[in-house]
Amino acid sequence: MNHRLIDVALGNSPADLVIKGGKLVNVITKEIYDTDIAVADGKIAAVGYIQEGAIGPDTKIVDAKGKYMTPGFIDAHIHFESSMLTMTEFSKMAIKHGTTGIASDLMEIAIVAGREGIEAIFDEVKDLPVKLHYPVPAFMSEEGGLQTIGAALYIEMVEELISYPQAVGLAEVLYPPILGHSPASERMLEAAAKNGKTAEGHAPALFAEKLNAYITTGIRSDHESTSAEEALDKLRRGLRVLIREGCAAADLEALLPMLTEHKVDSRHCAMVSDDIDMLHMHEKGHLDHKVRMAVNGGVDPIEAIQMVTINPAESLKIDDRCGIIAPGREADIVFLNDLATCDVDTVISSGKVVVEGGQVVVALEKKDYAPCLLNTVKLDHEITADELAVKVDPSAATAKVRVIGANATSLLTDDLEADLEVKDGIVQADVERDILNIACVERYGKGGSIGRSFIKGFGISKGAIATSMGHDHHNITVVGSNGEDMATAVNRIQELQGGLVITENGKVKYELPLPICGLVSDKDGVECAAILKQMQEDLSAKGCQMQSPFMTLAFITLIFIPMYGITDKGLVDVLQGKLVDPVISCK
């Protein structure tokens, strides 16, 4: 109970800011009408007619004439680290697109830098215009030896973190442990329920009886649907559907028929990013881009706005705080020049005007990074081409191998096979057929294990690409047509302390350093976007048809989405939950 809000509402005290003349997009009633808004202490004190006494000599008046006013946009599921920017730079970029809140579990940072890393980000976000609603990662471990990570998150830590005021719930509760009656999952779910917080799901391609079983435990949402049928099945069974439109997982178009053809009530639907890089943000935007896509796809504009405001707020159980322009809520308000094109003009965050005419008008200072976030890439020797190769008996002429089938717009991979030539005991890539080598090098100074296999789908005719971002272990992953370029790329990442690298003819051709945890740049977002664009154009010229090859590569490493994942321990068969030999047979 903020006494000043009451006084401002009653006209007994002047507001900090009064917005006049705008058209309110009411996401509760689905109406649009003229209203004024008074703000004090960063919160909305009054809507409608503003009392004369609420306007004093120091009250800032903002003219919203001709603008549509919506609540600040909320991304209910995004990993900010995938932008490859710090939270400060991410905010600078996202706020221009109307984003005032994100649910981000900081899992990538935590995998590398642990609990200390999480606290460092909590410090960084304190005064940012994009609020962090923190879902606590529901899993973060070496997964029974399937991968090596920098730091694990133990159940006791989850139980403590979820009681934090900024914690909104559990993030990405996996289904296999649930279906297997895991005591750890049980404890985490109990901690969430006890704190009145949500348990967000992660259920790719989960249907029928397994889906039912998963939902019985109180999971509230899922963001992994890749077809309208899958999404509708989940929605009908009580899961809130987070429609994902990311760089490497772009599901929005596929899911829209749920709304436009099946015409279901969208109250339990929201639009989210999961993973977008700074180039996507720079060129397309953030949630505004998804609103445009939905409207172009036939969704009513107010309904589309609901899916990035009130719906995500209700899904995260934070609608008492945000997602609505109403008294008592955070004064997070977006002015649009036009509703259907979601053209952001002004953004007010916690009562401060931070964007005007589409440009950020406040200084968002670069902060010092905590030591725990730096110097996290620890290879103990220079990697050689030989170490990255798949080896078999030298007498073999050919080998039948397992090949990861990468997908340009989905995180799902195919389990392919191929017959490859063997030379001197080394199984050869086949660039003609787009079957390349892939390797994953442990980078935490924990033994230096290397996983090896083959991959199809990147289409790179020469050279190699490597990244130190690879979910959910963030070891160094490299794909290439030859061992020399692969080794050069990996060693360059060691020198950069993390980054994206393209090599060709034994030399580094392009690089984007990511020195913070090996995940995030210390540079400006627009500058990074320009480099990433160059890199993508280079790969495209070499035959890669992926929209975001580095983002796709960062998910090839994930051992929770079928069919294959690769780690420093080797090739993982996701459905079996175990390592499999990349080589099936030789002859």
Place this chain on the structure above:
Amino acid sequence: MNHRLIDVALGNSPADLVIKGGKLVNVITKEIYDTDIAVADGKIAAVGYIQEGAIGPDTKIVDAKGKYMTPGFIDAHIHFESSMLTMTEFSKMAIKHGTTGIASDLMEIAIVAGREGIEAIFDEVKDLPVKLHYPVPAFMSEEGGLQTIGAALYIEMVEELISYPQAVGLAEVLYPPILGHSPASERMLEAAAKNGKTAEGHAPALFAEKLNAYITTGIRSDHESTSAEEALDKLRRGLRVLIREGCAAADLEALLPMLTEHKVDSRHCAMVSDDIDMLHMHEKGHLDHKVRMAVNGGVDPIEAIQMVTINPAESLKIDDRCGIIAPGREADIVFLNDLATCDVDTVISSGKVVVEGGQVVVALEKKDYAPCLLNTVKLDHEITADELAVKVDPSAATAKVRVIGANATSLLTDDLEADLEVKDGIVQADVERDILNIACVERYGKGGSIGRSFIKGFGISKGAIATSMGHDHHNITVVGSNGEDMATAVNRIQELQGGLVITENGKVKYELPLPICGLVSDKDGVECAAILKQMQEDLSAKGCQMQSPFMTLAFITLIFIPMYGITDKGLVDVLQGKLVDPVISCK
């Protein structure tokens, strides 16, 4: 995490009950389609195709062919005591109409029997098919000497009660203390927020700046709107609107244009009773009656069902538990023969079939009542006609008096005035003009104070009526054309230890004993309804045009709804918040 639910969903363990062949009314997607449902441990384990392994030799199969299946109905704001039935009898009556959950603050019981009374009801409801979602009363006091009550609820008790698992939030947070920066209100709101629970509102005729100020504190809902404009104003500003259709406060028809003409999104609207007596339930029903009214008024049937299922569940933040037919939720399921007429055939509560063919098929045993609930009417002497009279200087010939203007369908009262004849210093009622005496007699053995005034609107040409139910103090209130009949009625209530009484010619003509706290009968609901009907018919024959005169009388005593309330301390001017003399002047 219930392991058995997971096993049943997966088909690894037999369900307790499987429902086959029904048409699911999906309140999330607003679709209707065929589905089967499996139930275990009182909860829904699976929807859709039920695995063969989930059907064992002991699994009860329920045939729902041709029926519409909806979630059990939830009344988000009702005082069960107004039914004048015990929770057991209330359940017996309400369950036939599809009700499986109510939010009832037990405030009437608590005012009479205190904390001990609340605990007695918690004990009673444990195995009932109608679940109690308990909002903790946000106020319960002698209100600065404006009334005498049996027991007060202190802030420390509120803070403790709200942490109970059955507590869903605060009930009826009043606005005057909020606007006055009350520290007690602040503490209560903080306790609710800290526990992640709701703060339900009570804002009759609150508009504009005061409404804004009130909502800044995080109040979530209001049930006091009496016009579509008022309701729309609240809805737009972020309050969830509980559309009330009670005996004495029937607002549904007035509020419907908000949905049928303004066509706003109804996701934040629910339909509630506030106060209905057992006769209303017997003749009209409960939430099913409101669904019928809404559909007749032009609301889409599924939308009407949403307003008694998912919407109230989300409003109370209990949608993880109920309000939806989905895995993990309580197996509270209603079968309707027809959607538009909301004709209840079968009710399953916590997985047990409790109603079949519209009839209760389980025994709901009468329970022993805790001693604290009995013998609560404590007049220390027989009341005389003289004690109930309004007296002035014996030399006066006429008196100008304040008259409470009672309203048949609203709790709002008018502040009328009248000139009345004075005989021997006693101001005379004027039956011709329907200006009757009203008095309120303290009944807790705490001094026996008596408040007196006049009232218009009851239209009783002869005799008197009295009741020991009168919000929010529950002293004995009596209205009559003459002092003898009034005194006889009050004294009969003492003998009955509570009840409703009609007297005529100095004798008791009808009576309905309410020995539990002076509020609730120990008899069967249908039996009580027959008596109440007789009583209402008698009053009607005498000229009373009210639908529920006893219910209306029970709110004339309330000092929180403008303009007037009467207590044992006297006539209260609600807007001024103080006692006023019923006599303005004499001559």
